[in-house]
Amino acid sequence: MAIAMDKQQQVEAVMAAAPVIPVVIVDEPAKAVALARALVAGGIPAIEVTLRTPRALECLAAIAAEVEGAIPGAGTVLTSAQVAAVETAGAKFMVSPGAAPKLLEAAAASPLPLLPGAATATEMMALMERGYRHLKFFPASVAGGAAYLKALASPLPQVKFCPTGGISAENAGDYLALPNVACVGGSWLAAEAAVAAGDWDAITKLAQEAAALRR
Ligand code: 3PG
Numbered sequence: 001m002a003i004a005m006d007k008q009q010q011v012e013a014v015m016a017a018a019p020v021i022p023v024v025i026v027d028e029p030a031k032a033v034a035l036a037r038a039l040v041a042g043g044i045p046a047i048e049v050t051l052r053t054p055r056a057l058e059c060l061a062a063i064a065a066e067v068e069g070a071i072p073g074a075g076t077v078l079t080s081a082q083v084a085a086v087e088t089a090g091a092k093f094m095v096s097p098g099a100a101p102k103l104l105e106a107a108a109a110s111p112l113p114l115l116p117g118a119a120t121a122t123e124m125m126a127l128m129e130r131g132y133r134h135l136k137f138f139p140a141s142v143a144g145g146a147a148y149l150k151a152l153a154s155p156l157p158q159v160k161f162c163p164t165g166g167i168s169a170e171n172a173g174d175y176l177a178l179p180n181v182a183c184v185g186g187s188w189l190a191a192e193a194a195v196a197a198g199d200w201d202a203i204t205k206l207a208q209e210a211a212a213l214r215r
Contacts, residue, residue, distance in 0.1 A: 008132070010113040012133075018044045022186065023186055029058045029061075048095050049072060050074075051086070080105065135160075150178050164184065169209060
């Protein structure tokens with residue numbers, strides 16, 4: 001009998017799916033579906049749909065229902081009510097910029113894995129006490145960048161990070177080269193102008209370049 005993966009294994013699998021998790025801000029389900037299809041076609045399956053627009057949940061649900069091969073996730077999850085809502089919408093994982101106590105309680109009770117944000121050794125250690133081994137390092141570039149994260153690899157080797165915030169095609173490699181980085185997150189794959197213009201070929205090309213990054 002197969003043993004069910006625990007939530008840390010589930011989030012590890014999401015982070016292993018591709019070198020980049022695109023951070024997406026969309027407000028139109030049809031556009032979200034087209035965008036997700038373009039990303040998946042380029043080799044980027046895990047997609048973080050941020051809860052920053054009025055119809056973000058609908059966009060997430062549309063991707064979950066209609067995009068074969070996508071691993072839809074919910075980003076900017078801040079409250080316990082949102083944990084319940086994204087579960088219903090069909091998210092497979094959740095991402096938060098931080099790790100507030102009530103959110104962590106809701107996440108512990110949810111079947112969905114959470115990738116919580118942390119920026120200091122103390123925040124990371126508090127999450128390790130709760131069993132987290134996979135964290136978002138946020139906001140990566142201004143919190144200290146790749147050099148900061150590299151300095152944490154020796155004292156906290158158990159933790160694997162998805163640095164996010166200020167990451168681009170140009171500097172992603174600096175992070176992906178680190179032993180404690182599993183993948184990076186960023187909005188550059190869902191380039192605003194390409195999404196607005198419906199230029200899905202351009203998105204697929206960006207996704208292909210991101211999928212080919214070495215880690
Ligand atoms: C965000 O919170 O918007 C994400 O961290 C993405 O950051 P980026 O736009 O700098 O990639």
